[in-house]
Amino acid sequence: MTATLDSSAVAAFLADNPHFFEEHAGLLGQVRLSSPLTGKAVSLQERQMEVMRDKYKALELRMSELIHLAQYNAAIANKFHAWTQGLLAARDGGDMAAAVTDGLRTHFGVPQATLRLWQLESGHEAQWYAQGVSEDARLFANSLLAPYCGSNHDFEAVRWLDDASAVASTVIIALRSNGGERAGQAFGLLIMGSPDPERFTAHMATDFLIHIGETASAALAALRAR
The missing domain is CATH 3.30.450.40 (GAF domain)
Known part of the structure; x- marks a missing residue:
């Protein structure tokens, strides 16, 4: 009788065997996942691309926030500098x-x-x-x-x-x-x-x-x- 593997065991096996999909490349096209964006089944490669796009968008948003914060701080520093110059004069x-x-x-x-x-x-x-x-x-x-x-x-x-x-x-x-x-x-x-x-x-x-x-x-x- 074949023992049923739970998801944790499968995940641990794949983590310990990074070359698994190189040896079984055909599985990449056969594995179908549900896309949270479209609700349709997509391949593992397509799902990975969706995940990467989400991460890229999150990084873009964070970068935009940091740029805005840097511009705000620079504006404050310039105002403080001008105010201080007035005090010195x-x-x-x-x-x-x-x-x-x-x-x-x-x-x-x-x-x-x-x-x-x-x-x-x-x-x-x-x-x-x-x-x-x-x-x-x-x-x-x-x-x-x-x-x-x-x-x-x-x-x-x-x-x-x-x-x-x-x-x-x-x-x-x-x-x-x-x-x-x-x-x-x-x-x-x-x-x-x-x-x-x-x-x-x-x-x-x-x-x-x-x-x-x-x-x-x-x-x-x-x-x-x-």
């Missing part, structure tokens, strides 16, 4: 603060952007970027360990924007010192706002926003009291 405190916010609007298409600073050297008290900051706002800044992204919950900081009533989503970033006696303390807030509720969401990645905050902090640190 700023000559004084007012120019620097304006370069930060104007650059965000110009290069990144942010509808509204502003900032507020404190613990500044004398002479900055009358500037727009040093006005209207409450103690609560300073406490909020110190508690903000990562950029806030999401809906506008009538934050005091959002009210500093030119048209706060139109802001549906916002980004709030604490500006922090990197050295000295008050290292790590917030000395300002950077705020961005949009009328689009989906522009800034709680689910968006914040890595790039962290870089913006760190760069703005380094640029504006020169305004701080020594």
Whole structure:
């Protein structure tokens, strides 16, 4: 009596004997498989070609996704480079603060952007970027360990924007010192706002926003009291 082989045993045999179909080439044309594309029976060679075409299409799609991602990252890098150039060209405190916010609007298409600073050297008290900051706002800044992204919950900081009533989503970033006696303390807030509720969401990645905050902090640190 002949023992019945299960599919696993057949698969193992073919894997261990790669020359089987070379020795029995006629079987390649006789074996018929059901095609998931047409539902018709096709030869082993035809089915193998279908599998290879599917793999090729999947690779093409993945390559297209990688190219799109690379183009997106390059565009972001170019915008960041242009923004940074504007910061380097700023000559004084007012120019620097304006370069930060104007650059965000110009290069990144942010509808509204502003900032507020404190613990500044004398002479900055009358500037727009040093006005209207409450103690609560300073406490909020110190508690903000990562950029806030999401809906506008009538934050005091959002009210500093030119048209706060139109802001549906916002980004709030604490500006922090990197050295000295008050290292790590917030000395300002950077705020961005949009009328689009989906522009800034709680689910968006914040890595790039962290870089913006760190760069703005380094640029504006020169305004701080020594």
